[in-house]
Amino acid sequence: MYLQLSLLVCLPILSLQLTSDGCDTSETCVPIRTCDPIIEELQTAKATTNKDKKREIVNYVKSKICGARKDRLICCPDENGVGQVNQQQQGQAQPQQPREEFMGEFVNIFHDIAGEVYAVSDNQLLIKDFTYDGEGPDAFFLAGRDGNKPNPRSTNGDIVLAYPDNGVEYEYLDTNIPILPRFNGNKDIILTLPKGITVNDLKWLSVWCRDYKVNFGHAAF
Known part of the structure; x- marks a missing residue:
């Protein structure tokens, strides 16, 4: 506060x-x-x-x-x-309500991860009731197109989904990726995918700590 x-x-x-x-x-x-x-x-x-x-x-x-x-x-x-x-x-059309298609639910491993993941468009995910204690030193959302969870031995091809979304697409090693703060489940989160990638390409979404190469929790799609 x-x-x-x-x-x-x-x-x-x-x-x-x-x-x-x-x-x-x-x-x-x-x-x-x-x-x-x-x-x-x-x-x-x-x-x-x-x-x-x-x-x-x-x-x-x-x-x-x-x-x-x-x-x-x-x-x-x-x-x-x-x-x-x-x-x-002003005579403009009111935007349509986004669709919500359930994708998966987070499984907690560390740091009180929880929430349900929905697709709301071809390039956006919605996380409802997301919780995380904010204690990770280098944690952000990471998504993948193979397997059902992140592989700590290889992050090649994995996709950074920055939050808050500032319109920038980040590579995995970019030191400017926003680090996730604490979330107590009282708000929804929208994640926007990079250009050329759709929600149908994704197999999982993780709260990933890059410093220690640790998966704090993930949702398999």
């Missing part, structure tokens, strides 16, 4: 003060402590040792500040349908 507040306090005052209506139509100006996507970005900034990545995240958060600075408000992606209402008012 104090992470996002302490980081926000350290952000310099913007040369252009945003107002409460300065958010996109798909965003709502809310207290920063209630915006999970922004909190996750700040947790990633705290965990990374890459100064450029940290600076990039801080600049992104700064760009989302809205309202009076003392109120600690942020432009948060709207999860309550306000953006959809705005689209309808």
Whole structure:
């Protein structure tokens, strides 16, 4: 709770003060402590040792500040349908609800891994009720196209599914892969596959610790 507040306090005052209506139509100006996507970005900034990545995240958060600075408000992606209402008012079609096809359930090995995996499109997975204690030093989602779980002797061809999704496709050895924080099962997670790969290509999904080459838990498809 104090992470996002302490980081926000350290952000310099913007040369252009945003107002409460300065958010996109798909965003709502809310207290920063209630915006999970922004909190996750700040947790990633705290965990990374890459100064450029940290600076990039801080600049992104700064760009989302809205309202009076003392109120600690942020432009948060709207999860309550306000953006959809705005689209309808503007004559745009309301997006269709995603399909949910059950793929598998996580089996815990270490660190309290749990959750159910669904396909919601050809290139996206949804994890419901995901839990993880956040104690792994180098843990992220890893998917594979062979076998029914990761092979610690060979990660060739395995697919990094970064969370939070920042639009970047990472190779396995990339040191900038976001490290997973703690999850207590109170939110759903969307994972986007790299270009050229579909959910039908996948055989398993793992919470994988690269430092120790250990599978914390996996779901077989």
